[in-house]
Amino acid sequence: MRNKRLFILMIGLIVFIALMGITLGRSKLTWPEKFVNDAFGTVQGVLYRPVGAVADFFRDLGRLSDVYKENEQLRMTVAQYTQDQIKFNKLEADNKRLQEMLDFTEEQKNMDNYSYLIAQVVGSTSNPYEKTITINRGSKNGVKPDMAVRTVDGLVGLVSKVKNFTSTVTLITTLDPNSSKGTPVSASFLSKPDSFGIIEYDEESNMLQMSKIDEKDKPMDGDKVITSGLSSLFPKGVIIGTVKNSQVGDFGLTYTAIIEPAAKFDHLREVFVIVVPEVEEP
Structure with missing residues (x-):
């Protein structure tokens, strides 16, 4: 019995070696071999597609996460840039305004002793x-x-x-010069140092009004109006505004001028x- 099994094993080994020799010695496959290879390739392709799709899906999710993080970083960078730009513009405006104030004080030192x-x-x-x-x-x-x-x-x-x-x-x-606690602002024209007038506020036009101007000092549009220094409170030479228009007043003996204020009261x-x-x- 033992010899029979050994004989069958030897025959199988000889057949296997013979088949291997025949297969390695030729370049073309037989139709059973082609069938097995094609069947195996088809099964492999069917299995690979869903596996590849799942792998691509998770890979795309990873990429989307990276893109989201990059977008968040870009948004933070843009927000910081905008904030820095606002600070820069404010500092630039403040610097310009303070420089104007410094130039003003230096100019005034050469004009008066205030x-x-x-x-x-x-x-x-x-x-x-x-x-x-x-x-x-x-x-x-x-x-x-x-x-x-x-x-x-x-x-x-x-x-x-x-x-x-x-x-x-x-x-x-x-400031109401007609009230008991009134504080009149005496003024004159820059081009006419000897002129005189009283400054009031005109509610209808939202402008200043210079009244009691002598007829010989007829105001002209564009004249600069300054403090005259005759008041004990307002020093001489401070710009008040510019004449916009004028009209005859007080029985034709004086003039009244509408003054556009020089100071910007809404942006102090x-x-x-x-x-x-x-x-x-x-």
Whole structure:
């Protein structure tokens, strides 16, 4: 029995070796071999497609996650750039404004002997009958009541209340020279130093009005109006505004001029408190 099994194994080995020799010695496959190869390739292709699709799906998910992270980073970068641009524009505007203020103070030093306290506007009222602003300078900084206040552009108003670290400034648009507590602003034309007029606020036109102008000092459109210095409160030479038009008043003996204010009352940010040197009495 044992010899029979050994004989069958030897015969099988000889047949296998013979088949291998025949297969390796030829270049063409038989049709059974082709059938087996084609069947195996078809099955392999059918199995590979879903597996490949699943692999591509997860690979695409990974790529989408990377794109989302990149977009988030780009959005953060753009937001930071926008914020930096805003800061840069603000710093540039502040630098330009402060440079103008510095040039102004240097120019004024050559024109008069006034000194100036630079102050920031920290508040304002909306009362149309008593428009005031609050500045961050007070008695500790040398501010006193009835000091004139201006901007680089022109006259703003008068200090009305003073605290230790803040002060209230009443705008010239609400100074009423006809009231018992009125504070008249005396003015003159820059081109006519001897001219004279009183500044009031015209509610109808939202402009300043210069009245009681002598007939010999007929105002001309475009004339610059400045403080005359005749008032004990407003120092001489502070620009008030520009003549827009004029008309005859008071029985034809005087003129009245409409003045466009030089100061921009709706955009007050920094102001100057004018410090006039005290005159020693003899």
